Amino acid sequence: MTPLDVPQPLPPAPQAIGPDLAALIACPRCDAVYRAVQPGPGERAVCARCNTVLIAPRRRAGQQLIAVAVAVVVLVVAATLAPFLAIEVAGRSNASSVLDAALAFAAAGPVAMLALAVAALIVFIPVLRALLVIYVLGPVVLDRPPAPHAAAAFRLSEELRPWSMAEIFVIGCAIALVKIADLAQVHFGPAFWMFAALVVLVVVQDGFMCRYSVWKSLER
Known part of the structure; x- marks a missing residue:
């Protein structure tokens, strides 16, 4: 150091x-x-x-961050549509995706706003942050002038970082599964593992990101 x-x-x-x-x-x-x-x-x-x-400058960090951002977008979109959990009890089973859970409260008045907020925190904001990273770092990696309003886009990405809560969602689901494990059989769907991989990628992205270097690149 x-x-x-x-x-x-x-x-x-x-x-x-x-x-x-x-x-x-x-x-x-x-x-x-x-x-x-x-x-x-x-x-x-x-x-x-x-x-x-x-x-903490890293060699080829820009390419790595763009690759991670693309992976985040793919995982979030796929995890939103794929089954997240399947519950089986008394011979009956039901599988649900994250999108199904959000739409289930779409017409429930005030609860609908809560469903939209949850969907934004675990789906839309992570995707938006990843797209902003690609938009900002793409021209930098290609040795081209920064994209229009790249500084504002990167600032927005940083401001949204505390509100990207995919990892909180996974932890909350794990706690809920522990509580219902004695009442029903719970099976993890593909989306659960996609969200688990997403948490790892978000940690990797924050570890690779040298914000000082990005700001200096945008200034040049």
């Missing part, structure tokens, strides 16, 4: 630090301010106060 320079006290006058703002970076967790130093290949720049990774 290669930490950034130790934080230096900033001059009180804003105009004194104006020309150097592009060379500064703030820790998103503890707000410590550093002078950015580009790490070498395989190295990382971390916050000396809270050890948050600030800069």
Whole structure:
């Protein structure tokens, strides 16, 4: 690990630090301010106060992120349509997909809004984030000028990150299955395993993403 320079006290006058703002970076967790130093290949720049990774450039990270984003889109679309769970009790069985569960509450008044919110958090937002990553990084990987409004698209993708809750959905389903395991036989459908793979891909995507490098690429 290669930490950034130790934080230096900033001059009180804003105009004194104006020309150097592009060379500064703030820790998103503890707000410590550093002078950015580009790490070498395989190295990382971390916050000396809270050890948050600030800069972690990777070779061919753009291609890897685009590949992961495409996989996320494919998995979410397929998992939405494929059976998620099948429940069998007293000789009767029923299989349901995530889309079926959302449509079941479509005409239920206030509950319909809850169904739409759940569908947005576990389906639409992950897909939108993946599409925004492809839109932003595609021209960068091809050594072309950034796409129109690429900075706004990447900022929106980052703002939506806390609201992408596919992994929360999987954990919630696992807890629910534990509670009903004694009442019925539960069988995992293809969509369940797709969501499990989706959780892994989201973690990989966040691990590969060096947001400092992306912003610098968009500035150039």
